[in-house]
Amino acid sequence: MSHLFDASRSLAALEQDNTIVAVIEMSQAKWLIAALVPGLKRQPLKKLDADAPALLKLLQRWRDEAGRAGHTIKRIVVAYEAGRDGFWLAR
Structure with a gap:
């Protein structure tokens, strides 16, 4: 039985305590x-x-702050606007 791809379903769970x-x-x-x-x-x-580079430094600072609060960050999820530079920046 073949399964259709459903783009509305995430393949990975969002673990809020480490994301x-x-x-x-x-x-x-x-x-x-x-x-x-x-x-x-x-x-x-x-x-x-x-x-x-300034954005990466900011995200690292927030990762460090979460670590000091007892949360090891395993993943960073980025939402961005579809226009201009959003796509290359997230990659």
């Missing part, structure tokens, strides 16, 4: 990044210049 969920709103000059970070009561929000 950072980051959302990026982009413009040409600035990026606004918000996140859900396990172990943090606040929901971080940061505006950065449009710079991929």
Whole structure:
């Protein structure tokens, strides 16, 4: 019996205790990044210049903060807008 591919179903469970969920709103000059970070009561929000290394540094900082709160981060999930640079940035 063949199974059809269903893109609406996730192949991996979202484990909220060890996953950072980051959302990026982009413009040409600035990026606004918000996140859900396990172990943090606040929901971080940061505006950065449009710079991929700065974004990676920010995500690492949030990963370290989660670690200090007792949550080892195994995965970072990124949501982004479909236009402009979102696709290459997430890769």
